[in-house]
Amino acid sequence: MAVGSPIDRVSGEDGVAPSAVGPAVALFDELAVDYEDHFRVLSRRAYDDLAWEATTALDPGPRVVDVGCGIGRWAERYLAAGHQVVGIEPSPAMATGARRRLGGRPGFDLRQVGIEEAFVEPSSVDLAIGMGSVQYSADPVGALARMTGWLVPGGTLSVLVDGVVALCLELCRSGRADEAARCAAERRGVWEQHGRRAAMHLFDREALATAATSAGLVDVEVRGLLVGFSLLGRHPLDAALEQDYERQLDRERGWSAIPPFTDLGKQLLLTARRPPVSAG
Numbered sequence: 001m002a003v004g005s006p007i008d009r010v011s012g013e014d015g016v017a018p019s020a021v022g023p024a025v026a027l028f029d030e031l032a033v034d035y036e037d038h039f040r041v042l043s044r045r046a047y048d049d050l051a052w053e054a055t056t057a058l059d060p061g062p063r064v065v066d067v068g069c070g071i072g073r074w075a076e077r078y079l080a081a082g083h084q085v086v087g088i089e090p091s092p093a094m095a096t097g098a099r100r101r102l103g104g105r106p107g108f109d110l111r112q113v114g115i116e117e118a119f120v121e122p123s124s125v126d127l128a129i130g131m132g133s134v135q136y137s138a139d140p141v142g143a144l145a146r147m148t149g150w151l152v153p154g155g156t157l158s159v160l161v162d163g164v165v166a167l168c169l170e171l172c173r174s175g176r177a178d179e180a181a182r183c184a185a186e187r188r189g190v191w192e193q194h195g196r197r198a199a200m201h202l203f204d205r206e207a208l209a210t211a212a213t214s215a216g217l218v219d220v221e222v223r224g225l226l227v228g229f230s231l232l233g234r235h236p237l238d239a240a241l242e243q244d245y246e247r248q249l250d251r252e253r254g255w256s257a258i259p260p261f262t263d264l265g266k267q268l269l270l271t272a273r274r275p276p277v278s279a280g
Contacts, residue, residue, distance in 0.1 A: 023198065024091075024136035024191075024198035024199075024200070025090050025091045025092075025114075026196055026198070027191070027193055027194070027196035027197070027198040028070070028091040028093070028094050028198075029091050029092060029093040029094070030093075030193065030194040030195075030196050031094075031193060031194065032070075032071060032091065032093035032094045032096070032097050033093070035070060035071050035073075035094070035097065036071070036073070039073075042238065042241040042242060042245065043226065043229070043234075043237065043238060043241065043266070046225075046226060046241055046245070046248070046249060046252065047160075047225045047226050047266065047267050048131075049249065050225045050226075050249065050252060050253070050256070050269075051131060051158075051160050051225060051267070051269050052074070052077070054158070054223065054269055054271060055127075055129060055158040055269075055271070058127065058156045058158065058271060060083070060126045060127030060155070060156055061126030061127070061152070061155070062082070062083050062084055062126060063083070063084050063086075063124065063125040063126045063127070063152075064078050064083045064084065064085045064086070064125060064126065064127045064128075064129065065085070065086040065087075065088065065120055065125045065127070065128045065129070065147070065150055066078070066085055066086070066087050066088065066129050066130075066131075067088045067115050067118075067128065067129065067130040067133050067134065067143075067147060068088065068089060068090075068115075068130055068131065068132065068133020068134075068136075069085075069087035069088060069089045069094075069098055069110070070089060070091075070094045070097070070098065071094055071097030071098050071100075071101055072087060072097070072098035072101045072102045072108075072110075074129065074131060075087050075098070075102060075108060076101060076102060079102065079105055079107055079108055083107065083127075084107040084108075084109075085107060085108050085109070086109045086110075086111065086120060086125070087102075087108065087109065087110045087111065088111050088113060088114075088115060088118045088120075089110065089111075089112060089113075090112065090113060090114035090115075092112065095110060095112040098110050114137070115130075115133070115134070115137055115143045115146060115147075116137060116138065116139075116142075116143070118146075120150040121150070122149050122150065123149075123150070123151065123152050123153065124150060124152065125150050125151060125152065125155060126151070126152055126155045126156070127151075127155060127156050127157070127158070128147040128148075128150055128151055128155070128156075128157045128158075129157070129158045129159070130143070130147065130158075130159040130160070131158075131159075131160045132160050132161070132162075132267075134147075134159050134161060135161045135162060135200045135201045135202070135203070136198060136199075136200050136201075137201075140161070140201050140211070141211045141214065141215075144157075144159065144211050144212060144215045144217075145214070145215040145216075147159075147215075148215040148216055148217055148274055151274040152274070153274055153275065153276045153277040154273065154274060154275075154276035154277075155273065155274045156271065156272070156273050156274075157212075157217060157270070157271065157272050157273070157274070158269065158270065158271045159208075159269070159270045160225070160267055160268070160269050160270075161201070161202075161203045161208065161267065161268050161270070162189065162200065162202055162203070162266070162267055162268075163202065163203060163204065163224065163263060163264075163265050163266060163267060163268045164183065164184060164187055164189075164202035164203060164204050165184075165204060165230070165263040165264060166226075166229055166230045166263075166264060166265060166266045167180075167183060167189060167202060168180040168181075168183055168184050169230050169264075170229075170234065171183060173233065183202065187201060187202045187203070187207070188200070188201060188202060189201075189202050203268055204263050204268075205222045205224075205262045205263050205268060208222050208268055208270050209222050209270070212270055212272045216274065216275070217272035217273060217274060217275075218272065218273055218274075218275050219271075219272055219273045220270070220271075220272040221270070221271050221272070222262055222268055222269070222270050223256040223257070223262060223265070223268070223269050223271075224255070224256050224261055224262040224263060224264055224265020224266075224267075224268060224269075225252070225256060225265045225266060225267040225268070225269055226252060226265055226266035226267060227252060227255035227256060227261045227264045227265050227266075228240065228248065228251065228252055228255065229264075229265075229266040230264035230265075230266070231255070231261075231264060
């Protein structure tokens, strides 16, 4: 799965009947056919590049589990670097895409199941990632705890979610202040693509860090990705990326390192570590 974009999503409480909001699996089934094209949109490519950069800096060991692996975009990169990858993907169409892309590749194990039902041997992987998938689970805090249990002592976790503050600011800019207030209070949103709508959880820095700490993780860091979405606005950010992509990414790296700017990120990236075994 992939994270939704504030460009094409709405709050779940503004004229959206509950019956119109289905599970994320149906939406991602619709996206699977041309999913690679999804990341040719510069704003999506930018947060994906920034998340990859931060996650690979964690320097994991050989075993990786990719929750919501989609068609295997990130899994393919890890396999190329010599890692073993367990891909967890509930969408049948996405899983089919991953099989086409990576089926038969040594070290790749695809499991067509959601995180709630997935079994991974406890204390068996060096890195657990969830790039925009955890927020669609029924219990994202519980999902973080499950992923933590899969890690070896000292293993690392990297999870990307949508930020509630950036969405609320966008809603206010578009004249939907009441909807923004509801979104902020309930921490819920709805992502719409191809006529499908999927409910998702939204986070701020404190809530995400607290969930990680509650799961027993240490060295917790939350950074905002695409802070420019809030500071500049959607269209100026698109223009800046179009004009000089690398220069804007440099700006984003600088902004993400400023703590007050964290919650302005269009996405929030959590990185943390399971405590190593005590020498005593």
